[in-house]
Amino acid sequence: MKTKVLSLYVENTAGVLSRVSGMFSRRGYNIDSLSVGVTEDPKYSRMTVVVTGDDKILTQIKSQLNKLEDVKSVVELKNNESVTRELVLIKIKADATERQQIISVANVYRANIVDVSQDSIMVEITGNNNKVEAFKSLLEGFEIQEMVRTGITGLIRGRAESDD
Numbered sequence: 001m002k003t004k005v006l007s008l009y010v011e012n013t014a015g016v017l018s019r020v021s022g023m024f025s026r027r028g029y030n031i032d033s034l035s036v037g038v039t040e041d042p043k044y045s046r047m048t049v050v051v052t053g054d055d056k057i058l059t060q061i062k063s064q065l066n067k068l069e070d071v072k073s074v075v076e077l078k079n080n081e082s083v084t085r086e087l088v089l090i091k092i093k094a095d096a097t098e099r100q101q102i103i104s105v106a107n108v109y110r111a112n113i114v115d116v117s118q119d120s121i122m123v124e125i126t127g128n129n130n131k132v133e134a135f136k137s138l139l140e141g142f143e144i145q146e147m148v149r150t151g152i153t154g155l156i157r158g159r160a161e162s163d164d
Contacts, residue, residue, distance in 0.1 A: 005077040008047040011070045033151035048153045077154045084154030087126045093143040094121045109135045
């Protein structure tokens, strides 16, 4: 099984997200991650979709997405040719002693402390999947109370985007 990150340039109209996600559900494909936002041109949005499957399934997904009327382009964001990031908020149970340990780890990963209370600390980390997972692994000795992830978003490096 392979994982692909697809960048979809879509019309910014009502129902686009529903039609794209509906294509996945009708065919029994799972979406690992999905993020959507308006682009520099408010008539268009960019969807970043992370999917997993074998080569046949991944080719089929891309083909089906290209057939949707609202989808203007579908581009694969390859590791060495793109920049991808994810924002993660993690609320960790922590007393005064544990807070200092968590802050030290957060500093190494350039994460931000965004909230501190008597019994918890909230950390914001932004980065690629490897950075986020490495940071999470260093928190294994602590109790994670809550965590939320935005999903991956990204762009192709340097050159203008084109259809693959």
